[in-house]
Amino acid sequence: ALRHNTQRRKKHKNDLPHPNRPGLFDQAPVSNGRQACKKHELYVSFSDLGWKDWVLAPPGYSAYYCDGECDYPLGSCMNATNHALIQLVVHLIKPDEVPKACCAPTKLSPISVLFYDDNNNVILKKHRNMVVKTCGC
């Protein structure tokens, strides 16, 4: 959803934003009751999910996500990098309405999952760029 910000200065229509111009949330900490971007850790435990009998390894994995003004909701089909790119594109089109992406994963690490299928076959699935190790917030 687009977040309208009336406090930002009005720009002329032809005044294209410079790519390096600071975004709305570049100055930290963010005031006006807004929560500054923070990186959080979420541990996904396969045993807590009740999958220990069919997921052989790992026991779980640590995922990182950003929460705050520059959050990128991680969905099933979009990763944080895609969100950052899209937000940057939308910011270039509507600089007054959408802040520049100021946070994106800078290091992604792979994870592998080993599990059984219906036919007792064992599958090793590798995800090359899955877990965000560091981000730019």
Added chain:
Amino acid sequence: CVCGQMEGMVHSSFRRLSGREKKEMQKEILSILGLPGRPRPHPPLRPPSSAPLFMLDLYHAVSAEGDEGPGVGFIPESVSHPALPTLSTHAAPLGTVVSEADTVMSFVNLVEHERDLLQPRPYWKEFRFDLTPLPQGETVTAAEFRIYKTLTMGQRANRTLHISVYEIQREKRYREPELVLLDMQSVPAGQEGWLAFDVTTASNHWLLQPRSNLGIRLYVETEDDRSLSAGWVGLVGRRGPRSKQPFMVTFFRASQAPCRPPR
């Protein structure tokens, strides 16, 4: 950045979620990881067997490779340097295959036919694997048939055994089927360990035409072309220990131009 501030919070809050919310969260995690979900029927507790042990070795190797950064061709001992020296010929290509694979699948042996000591020569043993549950959008880069050789009594240790694996291409009634040689290895009779045969060509045929999957046939011969029974030379079959039963492992790589689902 405030890192790890909420560590453990979501972990514990998962227990407080309602049944429906838990299901939704589980579904989302499954979707992110590309997992199909809990196998059906619900699997009983399985004792350790050969394929899961091999896959665990592979998993640890892949995880170590990920920790050390991309491009590190670290392959576990059991994969790149199996006990039998003849297998070392597979080490280099397999190392690359493992590093580059996006999915690795092991297949359990479903059928085992045999012509053994009670029947006329040549002796052989057949194996069959069901390759139908395959990852979508991925292609086979390599496939191996792995069989364990134990030491047996009454054999000359220095004798060389020629073990060959064929793809059964066409079965004919009352006649021998059409066979195509896939791989052959020469092994000292006095050695024990895993043998890995390259069956990539056959697996590609089976993927393109699943109905053509008639399995593979294994022959053992001495240097003077004398046929021997697989069981007699110590090759472990379905009736052997679970940790030494034969299986097939296939390496897949995602297509370079993946089809993105419309959003």
